Amino acid sequence: MKNYMSIFFILVFNVLWSQEEHFQVFPYIQQGATDRMHVLWETRIPATSEVWYGEALPDSEAANTSISVISDSLGTMHEVVLKDLKPEINYFWRVVSMAGKDTLVHSKVFSFKTGISESSDSAFMFALVGDTQKGKDEDAWERIAELIWEDRPNFVLHVGDLVSDGDSKEDWTGEFFLPARQLLSRIPMFTALGNHEHDAPDYYRYFVHPAPEYYYTFTYGNMQFFVLDTNRDVSEGSIQYNWLEKELYNSRALWKVVVHHHPPYTSEENDNGDTYKELSANGSEEVRDLVPLYERSGVDFCVFGHVHMYERTWPITGGRVNEKNGVVYINSGGGGGNLEHFAPTRTWFSLEQQSVHHYCTFAVHDSTIVFKAIDENRNVFDSNVYTKPKKNRIIPPPAPEIISGFFVFEDTVSVSLKPVDNRFQVYYTLDGTVPDTLNGIKYRKPIRLDEDTELRAVTCSPEGISGRVAKKKFIKARRKQPVKPLSEKLNSGIRYSYYEGNWKQMPDFSQIPALRTGRVSGIELQQLRPRKDYWAVKYEGFIKAEESRLYKFYTGSDDGSRLYIDDELVVDNDGDHAYLETSGAIFLEKGYHRIIIRYFESYSKEILTAGYLDNDGNKIPFLTSDFFIEETE
Incomplete structure (x- = not known):
């Protein structure tokens, strides 16, 4: 009898093992809403997608999974949307993938609960975590994920750096998903992009968020969350900044939470200046423009990571503690990466701080x-109760949208100004002064510019409240004569000078010696055989203008880049930043023109792309046939 039982258990174990080994990523849920849920999983070979699900029933002897959503198309990455669900209801679900006539793999039964509507007075709780990439303590994320699961939150908010290397498939499947499989199969997770994700395609394969996905908003109960990608441009007037300004203005949620990766405030010892020998900026420069926006828009919490430790600030407004109307900043970067340390002296804004692996929870009911x-030993090492009045603050209107053609123009350019609400009036100036109802022109129709102009515009509400001033410089292109006629014979290629050093801005190449020089076919960085980090290159050559007209150029780089035509700076994409694209334009007369492209790499990923923009703004990357050098070179 014992032998039969042993054989039975061995057979059952082998069946389960054979099922599980077909999952590249075990089934998990995403974008939990009141009426839908996304179910995702990845198989090792192409297969069909089936999800069987059903509402939890009273007095049921087995989980109800009587409803199916089936897709016969074959693939390895599976995503099935369960629609027309009811809010605040428990559902059971399981997945099946078929290859041919035989069942390839099926999961066990999981459960989830749909979201809470804006009108509901139900209490809910969510967990906050960040920087779960693998560190020296390789099991830290697994322990944190298990503790979060034990708390049974309604959802998880992740502030970025989910993995060590977003370009590594193994980091996603083995480092992130596998240790958290139990948590992710039952609790939806909303994520922000960190610098370690590298904006990689796998991030967008594995996570489902509202378009355009790298920034988005969602509402849960009486809270609205605004998620940004601070690896991209979030400076005043940028796409994400303008979007956030409008979304915050239009929000009617009682609680507002902004989510991104980089810290506006931090007491860390050396990320923003070595505090043992110099003054620290106490925060990431790339997100500082966001702070005044948070303060005037009624943001309650800004949550982030990047720095691998915990810190909670006092409520802050205008660079001071303001317990009545301030924004609370919470750094929760202790999900798994190597821990960092605090500066030797205390900062004015810090309230609580710990260098420990951890997560946070927000239990929400009404105005409390x-x-x-x-921490990872389940010790509550910091806590607080926040309350607020239900009456929303008066928020200034967003800046008007400046709608125009390219900012560099040949003859004239037409400019329109659009307020967020047509009931609002827009005032503008063309001389760089600040507009208002007295010192400003009331906008009535499109403005036509025919010279260099600094346009500034402001929106005024019917109650007389003015918002942020939008500004944009328009430049009338000057004609550049060619340095060589097209009749002159030039060789293909471009020259380079290679340098090494640690910079945060573009170095002055005239003050440092080049380690090597040479000629290459194009601007592919790997042709230079550079070291891993901390280096720079200057490319020099000629481009051909086949006709006299306005030429638009762009660079995209991680980190900084600059593009010059005939010694004039056309594209300025300088700075220590993640991948960022910037453009410019110049009028070139027919002939050859000198081009210089400068680039520096700080650390991590190195990317340089450059080329032309067509009239529709589409990028046309430089080809090797676009570059020339003199025959004597």
């Missing part, structure tokens, strides 16, 4: 939030 920070 119970906040906790919990």
